[in-house]
Amino acid sequence: MQEELLPHIEYPIDLRKLTPDQLPYVAQELRDFVINIVATKEGHLGASLGVIELTIALHYIFNTPEDLLIWDVGHQAYPHKILTGRKKLFHTNRQLHGISGFPKRSESDYDTFGVGHSSTSISAALGMAIASKLKGDTTKQHIAVIGDASIASGMAFEGLNHAGVTDVNMLIILNDNAIGIDPSVGALKEYLTKAKVGFKPKTDNIIEALNFSYFGPIDGHDLPALLKTLEALKSIKGPKLLHIITTKGKGLKQAEENQVTYHAPGKFDASTGNLLPKENIQQPPKFQDVFGHTILELAEENEKIVGITPAMPTGSSLKYMMEAMPDRAFDVGIAEQHAVTLAAGMATQGLVPFCAIYSTFLQRAYDQIIHDVALQNLPVIFCVDRAGLVGADGATHHGVFDIAFLSCIPNMIVAAPANEIELRNILYTASLGLEHPIAIRYPRGRGTMIHWKTPMERLSIGKGSILSKKETKIAVVSTGSMTTNALEALKGINQKVNHFHFGFIKPLDHTLLKSILKNNATIITIEDGIIRGGFGSAIIDFANQYNFSSKIITLGVPDQFIHHGTIEELQEICGISVEGIQKTILRHVN
Template sequence: MAQSLLSNIQYPSDLKKLSRDQLPQLAKELRDFVINIVATKEGHLGASLGVIELTIALHYIFDTPSDLLVWDVGHQAYPHKILTGRKDVFHTNRQLNGISGFPKRNESEYDTFGVGHSSTSISAILGMAIASKLKGNSKKQHIAVIGDASIASGMAFEGLNHAGVTDTNILVILNDNAIGIDPSVGALKEYLTKAQVGVKPRTNNIIESLNFNYFGPIDGHDLPSLLDTLEKLKNTSGPKLLHIITTKGKGLKQAEENQIKYHAPGKFDASTGDLIPKNNNGLPPKFQDVFGHTILELARSNENIVGITPAMPTGSSLKYMMEEMPDRAFDVGIAEQHAVTLAAGMATQGLVPFCTIYSTFLQRAYDQVIHDVALQNLPVIFCIDRAGIVGADGATHHGVFDIAYLNCIPNMIVAAPSDEIELRNLLYTASLKLEHPIAIRYPRGRGHIPNWKTPFKSIEIGKAKQFKKGDEIAIMSTGTVAHNVVVALASIASEKRIGHYHFCFIKPLDTQMLTEILKTYSTIITIEDGVINGGFGSSIIDFANQNDFKNKIVTLGVPDYFIQHGTVEELQDICGISSEKIAKTVKKLL
């Protein structure tokens, strides 16, 4: 058996001691290392397997971390982490107090830029290159690795557009595997496909039109070719782009054949690649499936309903509508700003657009939400998936800001259902053409009601519900964190003294019920799966102050710092909104 090469490598300086002939063996070992750990610890698999050779070549040819390397999105950075000092702690990836699943500046000097959202790498590396030029560091290299799905985003084009008129030493590596999480879409994808087979005429090269030197396409798994090309580009001045062709999931048969499933497959058998089966029989549905099946059901009886998602048809479950009604459900690629304004345009013509976007990604389209939707009071329905704490993806992906950033926008209705049935009925109510835009937030993961497909019922906008009456402490919750409250109250001996009220509507508030609660209870606890600052609890305090109530009001939610990675349960506990921590707070106040 050949001696392990990876066992002797901690940093790129160790990698450089190997001969070029040894690098293919290292690639195999590195690929096996990623597979073996992700098989049991979970995480992003396919993207990392696709850049094994590229990662080795970059750290072998360039002088990192002096030469600056940025990985776009960062879910492909596992091999990079393993080769840059984190091999021995890689098994803690995405776990509480372990290393992050994404590049993170305070984790390693090799992580030159924190990432988690797409299409930021070109702007970031250009900023670094300009800084090097101003400081007189003419020999420093600046490399951004970006995928074909990410480069189609508007921000990537903004970066390319600017870089093309700067005299900077940057290299953009286009990692073209024809897929992001779902297959890449759009005209640029078709252009790149033609480039792979040599159809494009050189005079019509979109990259060269932006004043970049274009190289490729080359096989991104061919180490000798990668090494030779990168060595050449290191000595080529000015903005340049290398187009490489890779296979997402390379080296694991199932990951190559089912790239969507193996993007982040959960646990699997490392030796066979087979997924470890989960028994989901009888389990409550995932909230995104409640959305996906419900919008399809509504669309069958309302021809004006359309669905829009920016590159997340599978994750959002809009895929069900796309399969049955491909002319009425649209994947617009990684283009959240376009998705929102597209929905606004549709709304002006009488369509009923459901725009489904993860909470953390809707942040990228904030101006469009204000300027193109709310200012014109267009009845766009925002279905905000992954709202609240999402778990192992960590700070870049928690959807904890949407209540606060939507709460301040005029005309916007903000709703957070407590369970699957209420989500279903909110979607139905929104489809009846409201007079305002509405944002409906719901979490990642499963609910608690297996039999959720009940007949549709319209919900009164701005109406809260009394779940339980008390006389001393009132808990006001919004969203599915209501379940944590129910569990917490069941564990408290004097729970009869505690009332529980569910505010499905954060905006507009049910001021009539709120007034009665403030008159009845001396102490109020507000609970939300979102940031406290500017959130639901802040609205309750504002109302109490404006109406001269003197109640003691305690706000529970996400504190004023970025929550890192761990399980949802661990992170909710840290934030004080787990059932155990809610019970502890209540007992202290009784």
């Protein structure tokens, strides 16, 4: 019986003591290790299973961490973490105070570049390679691993374009599995599909046209082939690209067959691979599904409505419209900048574009939001999913900056509905035609309403609402889903506190706000974004402008990066959990 090898491997130096013939056994043990942990702790499964052999080969052939290895996005970095000193900590992955689900420079010398968004690896590796050249280090290797979905992004092409005319020691490994989170799309994907293992397309090679030496395609699960090829590439100078073909979810039948579901499947049975059954109880909908079903409902009544998402049809739930109306709903790939300007172009021609995009990804298209949409005052509708704290994905994925970075843009309307019904109503209102662009932000996860598919009503832009008004001089002013937290907090403390909800952060309801400031000595604002430049800051600015003297306490995300944990844990850290809000209210009531 083969002795287990993985228990004796803590770092790549231990891996390199083995013979090449032993590495396939390490691969099987490593694959089982990932499956067993992720089955109970959750996380990104399919991408990591697809690079087991590649990870072993890279750390075996290259002298990491002296040779610099960069993983694009980082969904696939679990095997890398296990082989680089974090095997005993891997069970804490994505948990509060545990290791990050993505490569993180402060966590390990082997994590040479922090990642979480795609398509950055080529630029980072090129920067490192140029630095090595300037320092006179001609032996150091610089390796970027990037997927076929990520390499189609504009930033990746910018890096390729520069690297192709730079005399540096750099290797790009194109991990081609035809899928990101959802299946890859676009002309480049069609081009890559023509390439099979052992066969190079007869068409002009786009990589070679960019002055890269092209190698492959080879089977990314064939360890001997990987070892042989990587060893040979070490001695070849200049920019080069190795094209490997892999299967996302390799080694777990269900993950191979259901690649979208098993990207991050939640808990499952490690022995069978089957997802664990969920309680058969009626639950409130996910906010993304409220958007997805509502836009389809609206599009059926309004032929001018179109939907756009950058590579997140499942995550944003635009998939429902894409299935029903494939000619009016578009997945543009990992191309946030293109998505925004595409929407702008559509708006100039009288269409009603809904651009569904995660808050954290909208950051990547900030110039386009300002110049291509807001400056031209085009009525693009941004459906900003995953706004606020998102939990285990951590600092790279929290949508906590959008209130601040959108509110400062002229012409931009910023809406933050409190619940599913208000989200439907603002989507409906936007679909009827606005004079300005609008960003509608809503959180990750489920709402609170079972019966949410009510007839939609047109809202008055910039109108706030009174939730409770009592004989008191203290008021809570909340926005977005934090209104739910505030309502729960007030239920539990039996105190006389006024409560107001602002479903529009910009424009603010000046009439209501003046009344609040006039009649309340203490005001507590609550938001799930950064305090600096956020909703509370806007109210302070307003109070100063009109010479109100109320004491204003702002609750939200502090001026620091919040790392990973459950949403509830992170809200508690920020003081915006139900209990945290209660403590603040009681402190000021007393």
